[in-house]
Amino acid sequence: QLKYLDIIDHELHQLNFRIDQFLHVSKKDHDQIVESFLINDLFKEITEFLYPSIVNSNVILQEGISQRIYIPGFRNELRQVLLNILMNSIDALAENDGQKTIHYQVSDLEDKIEIQIRNNGPKISEESIRTIFEPFVTTKNHGTGIGLFVCKQIIEKHDGNIKCFSNDEWTAFYITLPKEA
Template sequence: MKSSVKKLIEFLEQNLSHFLQHWKNHMYIANHDKYIGYVEHNGLAVFQLVKTAMGRRLCIDEIQQLAYKIAKERAEANINIGDFVYNTNLGRSLVIKYSLQSGLPIEELQPLIDDINYLFDHFSFYAVTKYTELKEAELQEKNLLITQSHKDRLTLLGQMSSSFVHEFRNPLTSIMGFIQLLKFEHPDLKYLDIIEHELEQLKFRISQFLHASRKDILESEKETFFLYELFEEIIEFLYPSFVDGDAEVSTAIDKNIRVFAYKDQLRQVFINILLNSIEAVKEKPKPRRIHICASVSGNFTHIHISNNGPAIPPEIVKTIFEPFFTTKKLGTGIGLYVCKKIIEKHGGHITCTSNEQATSFSISLPLEKKRIV
């Protein structure tokens, strides 16, 4: 056996220059590869392993050391791993091709070819595994950088929007006060109700920006209230919007459900979802339906707000609660993001599902006994 190994190694060494030339002529190598000068050196290192493998079974560390070195170079050169695999298997094929030309009997050659295949199989496995590991680490580092950069921009935007919105809020409060005076002094004056409603909507949008730009909101204290009564107030407030969208609204709310929460914040959540629902059903012919239901199950109150508007594509549903994501031409992309933050602040969660029959926003809030102060 030793003599067969010696003969085969001598034959391969005699043809090494032809072997390397053939390999370099047919391999995939990019001109911009920063390690292009290492190619022949790496090929010779693999050839040395081949010679060692025919004399004895290599230990894993010997294969890994070279495989990891070359994988690191391939990753740093940003080369497609497919090219590396092709070049490795090309080298394997050439080694076996020249081995078959050595003149050794097949019964002596077969065990040696098995050793060569063992080496190349393990070498490819460790190199590809290491390459994948390095690329995943690189991707995670880039994602971390992007995420941090995104957070920094959100923080800056929040600071700017908070200051900017406060400048609007003060004169708006004065205008709304004067509207109340006009309604008192001139109760029959036309359009005051419409103006007041639009100003309330503007105030609501301003509050959204404040919610998005502040971590803690101290505008009110938590209180216990009936969920049914809150929705009655909201539906009355949004009545002009329901009429404008020609939308039918129905409810199925357990009148005994009591909620311990920041009432103004939950009002904002429900108004936002209902306004989005009105916009959605406008895109479909009649009947345009919006349904609100609420019930208790386990330790949670479950609220579902559904509409029969167009289905939301799955890829949009996945990102619908992300900040500044919007499909509306004039949308801010903060409404549902704020809704999510408010619900989570209350110890609950919110989800969205959508199909051809309905789009539903489902909210779960802890029962009153699970108060979160």
């Protein structure tokens, strides 16, 4: 029954992720060290973790990182941001009848790093876009409404910015981070 063990393991990891989100909201100081790490490796780690969800949801994942890009920051916190946005993208695509696509790319710009994660799920209304990063705001039946709020806190802690745009074709999250923390 190894199939069921994989499912149980995956669900336990997701539960642990949600608990970490709640703990992050309640804690302000962390004994973490800023490090410079390859964003390519972080995305690889996250997509391997999400592989069962990607396969079960019949999602096509397209990578757009053409070079090795180092990023400074708290690796575990940035992992949490990317993981949350990718998990939300997979959830949003559940409503799609056709091809389900998530595309991510990282660009090394002159003075910053830009991360874009987009999916071809349903359009998010303008009203929802305005409140999407507020605490306890959710459109999911079983959502907590803290995931994107925590993401915004983490990105701002890294002196970055996070925005969401949505139209009939794509919903995209843009994260910009300074090259030096």
